[in-house]
Amino acid sequence: MSQINAKKAIILLSGGLDSATTLAIAQSEGFECYALSFRYGQRHEVELTAACRVATALHAKEHRIVDMDLAAFGGSALTDTDIDVPKDRPDLSAGIPVTYVPARNTIFLSYALAYAEILGAFDIFIGVNALDYSGYPDCRPEYIAAFEAMANLATAAAVEGDGHCRIHTPIIQMTKAQIISIGVNLGVDYAMTHSCYDPDEIGRPCGRCDSCQLRLKGFAEAGLKDPVEYTADKN
């Protein structure tokens, strides 16, 4: 597809399955894609390495990694090594787990808004999912709608009437299996992605945290084999 006069979009890219698919969808819709990742005190760098691979493979126009200091506040198993990542949870829909990072998507989207304003872009893509997800409040459609309303009052472009900011959530109502099927059709190589909250020392996913469980269930339901190698191989 030609990128001549393509509209610019910011894509939040974690390096996981959902955000990789979201980037592929934004590309397929003709946007010139500016990927944005964060080094936010995650327990491991594997997911940022995955984000770099994905951005390159899916031809992002630019990929920025912003350093930020979410761990300064603590309070999540994803940023605090004193809190264990839960494993083998039988019911993933039971309450908000300790892997929840307070206000994380709000902070990520705020940075995306700043980046969009500087680029003159009005489209932000985020790979949140309200179906096969871990019960995080900032993945729900009503939250996204409220952020979009706020964004349209927050920026100089909004005040000056240059355009309407839109938060795109193309996979918000899809099952993991649907996300994977669409991604495969769009040419996403899921071997490049990383979803695990608690990989081993060489970066292999555990297969047992919420994120691994959701991913494995998705591949099973899509009738596909997950191309990544797990610590104890689950395929």
Added chain:
Amino acid sequence: MSQINAKKAIILLSGGLDSATTLAIAQSEGFECYALSFRYGQRHEVELTAACRVATALHAKEHRIVDMDLAAFGGSALTDTDIDVPKDRPDLSAGIPVTYVPARNTIFLSYALAYAEILGAFDIFIGVNALDYSGYPDCRPEYIAAFEAMANLATAAAVEGDGHCRIHTPIIQMTKAQIISIGVNLGVDYAMTHSCYDPDEIGRPCGRCDSCQLRLKGFAEAGLKDPVEYTADKN
């Protein structure tokens, strides 16, 4: 005033006149105050030094400084040394100036929301002002209301019904002179504060940028002398 069982509040504290007054107001309303500042790629550290002085003098319970990387995106005279800070602007209400930092208040409030959620707080104070201000979109009441609506959908506490998040803007409709008068009555020593966008090498304010102009006008209208020493003394 007793702080026993006081409600916790987060106060965004830049070290300037407005946020110092806002902290004093929050204290006077009986909140236990957690001050939050940012090292966001400002051209100078003077304002963070001021924030530390103010937090101590006004008895904040805690003061956190979060490192962040707004300069990575560029686009503002406050974070990009290639852009000159405007001086002696005759009409401060004419359009949005180059000192505007894209989405800055949205990012600051997002961090405040994270900090609040971790502390179990539901009150956030921000010293925005929509009267004697520089035309920034993210200082307007309608923007603050939209952020508050979003915040109440963003957090685990909001989903679980533990409390309603409120963004307090006690000085939003005050003139600079009113802000200064109230602060003086509450015991704020404005000699500790720093407002200038472009201080000299020993940290003295220029007296000519928008922020200095608004401050000097406020002191003049309040019938008071600004206790800080300017590069070319304006008092």
